[in-house]
Amino acid sequence: MTIALVILAAGKGTRMNSEKPKVLHEIGNASMLIHTMRSGATLSPERTVIVAGHGFEQVRKEVADYNPNATVVLQKEQKGTAHAVSFCREALSDFDGDVIVLYGDTPFIRPETLTKMLKARCDNAIVVLGFKAKDPEKYGRLVMKDHSLERIVEYADASAEERNIKFCNSGVILAKCDQLFDLIDSVQPQNAQGEYYLTDIVGTARERGFSVTAVCCNETETLGINSRAQLAEAEEVFQQRARNELMHQGITLQQPNSVMLSYDTVIGRDTVIEPNVYFGPGVTIESDVRIQAFSHLEGCHVSRMSVIGPYARLRPGAELAENARIGNFVEIKNALIGQGSKVNHLSYIGDAVVGATANIGAGTITCNYDGVMKHQTIIGDHAFIGSNTMLVAPVTIGNEAMTASGSVITKNVPNAALAFARAEQVNKPGLAQKLFEFLKTKKAKRDNSE
Ligand code: UD1
Ligand code: CA
Numbered sequence: 001m002t003i004a005l006v007i008l009a010a011g012k013g014t015r016m017n018s019e020k021p022k023v024l025h026e027i028g029n030a031s032m033l034i035h036t037m038r039s040g041a042t043l044s045p046e047r048t049v050i051v052a053g054h055g056f057e058q059v060r061k062e063v064a065d066y067n068p069n070a071t072v073v074l075q076k077e078q079k080g081t082a083h084a085v086s087f088c089r090e091a092l093s094d095f096d097g098d099v100i101v102l103y104g105d106t107p108f109i110r111p112e113t114l115t116k117m118l119k120a121r122c123d124n125a126i127v128v129l130g131f132k133a134k135d136p137e138k139y140g141r142l143v144m145k146d147h148s149l150e151r152i153v154e155y156a157d158a159s160a161e162e163r164n165i166k167f168c169n170s171g172v173i174l175a176k177c178d179q180l181f182d183l184i185d186s187v188q189p190q191n192a193q194g195e196y197y198l199t200d201i202v203g204t205a206r207e208r209g210f211s212v213t214a215v216c217c218n219e220t221e222t223l224g225i226n227s228r229a230q231l232a233e234a235e236e237v238f239q240q241r242a243r244n245e246l247m248h249q250g251i252t253l254q255q256p257n258s259v260m261l262s263y264d265t266v267i268g269r270d271t272v273i274e275p276n277v278y279f280g281p282g283v284t285i286e287s288d289v290r291i292q293a294f295s296h297l298e299g300c301h302v303s304r305m306s307v308i309g310p311y312a313r314l315r316p317g318a319e320l321a322e323n324a325r326i327g328n329f330v331e332i333k334n335a336l337i338g339q340g341s342k343v344n345h346l347s348y349i350g351d352a353v354v355g356a357t358a359n360i361g362a363g364t365i366t367c368n369y370d371g372v373m374k375h376q377t378i379i380g381d382h383a384f385i386g387s388n389t390m391l392v393a394p395v396t397i398g399n400e401a402m403t404a405s406g407s408v409i410t411k412n413v414p415n416a417a418l419a420f421a422r423a424e425q426v427n428k429p430g431l432a433q434k435l436f437e438f439l440k441t442k443k444a445k446r447d448n449s450e
Pocket of ligand 1: 077198
């Protein structure tokens with residue numbers, strides 16, 4: 001079956017109280033629109049058309065970044081869901097398959113559910129996705145007769161009896177392209193809200209003798225987001241789903257509820273995640289890694305057998321080879337850390353390449369920024385960087401080289417050399433004792449005079 005994906009995303013989302021169009025608000029660090037497109041992409045649609053209105057340019061840019069082949073059409077005034085779909089007519093004029101309509105603000109429809117709809121479509125002209133609502137609120141109601149969907153009635157237009165129906169409309173609808181647009185032509189704005197309702201095509205299709213059915217999914221999938229509170233609820237739903245998925249894949253989460261994941265977090269088997277770890281976008285962790293408590297990771301890759309944290313920060317471009325050890329209060333940015341190398345305490349390693357089995361002492365800092373430009377630090381295999389070394393980039397430390405603690409290294413250090421770059425120590429015999437006595441006498445005088 002060839003499929004075209006239509007996503008409605010023109011609404012303003014007044015209740016979000018935001019400058020941003022509603023569908024660009026994020027869940028798991030990806031916009032609702034990206035979630036919806038990802039979910040729809042599992043059907044391998046031949047075309048994707050997004051209907052945008054409010055924040056058109058922003059929406060267009062978001063779509064182009066994710067799928068440059070998608071078409072974004074403008075619905076200037078929002079006169080209802082049928083009116084919105086009608087703007088896709090041109091983009092689909094030569095398309096001869098099925099159209100599935102999703103809402104940009106309903107981002108959690110599972111691929112399995114969409115597949116179920118495709119199956120039902122074999123015996124029906126139109127398939128609608130419904131759900132049993134615990135609290136049906138203001139959703140449209142699905143009026144069923146046996147296994148047939150007779151019509152959809154919006155809450156505002158429903159009778160008291162119809163309002164008692166718990167089977168609600170998710171908004172997702174699947175129909176053959178030409179039939180869909182034929183039916184949309186017949187929609188009139190004769191209802192409580194004066195809008196062109198897409199839901200009206202069901203009743204018309206039945207009158208014309210088409211068979212229509214509804215498929216049921218779990219309510220968590222159809223969670224629509226209209227306010228910040230619902231956005232927070234959606235985040236929770238997403239996080240729970242993502243955590244469960246990871247555990248199912250063989251990853252240990254010691255305290256699942258305290259771990260925050262992103263839409264694209266990838267973690268390998270037998271990795272252990274301690275409590276309170278944050279995964280920003282673009283993180284891949286291989287297997288048998290341990291991420292200790294309170295670590296913050298984004299845009300990074302961690303290879304097998306590494307141990308990170310507690311309290312570590314891996315920023316974009318951090319690339320850790322196998323068996324790396326990144327300890328507490330260490331920040332790594334745009335740096336390769338070689339196999340078996342250690343950066344254990346209180347360090348900043350940025351714009352750097354660190355070889356294998358190097359040891360970076362406590363408090364080491366790569367001084368990568370001169371106030372205008374960034375520069376690189378290169379540290380060789382098996383190098384030993386003494387504690388509190390400042391590596392003023394650009395600078396190269398050779399293989400098996402050492403730096404003395406407290407050094408400010410501004411020049412390259414050859415292989416196997418030891419670099420001292422600090423003032424030489426001078427000892428004054430007995431001077432400490434004299435100084436103590438002098439200070440004690442001074443304090444005693446002051447205390448007496450008070
Ligand atoms: C819609 C359904 C309702 C269903 C509910 C599920 C209709 C008439 N009603 O109601 O049966 O229970 O969703 O959440 O379809 N949009 C546009 N252009 C428009 C109007 C809407 O792009 O002119 C987009 C919105 O941005 C949103 C989606 O369509 O993403 C749904 O629109 P909304 O106004 O939220 O519909 P509901 O009243 O919630
Ligand atoms: Ca809505």
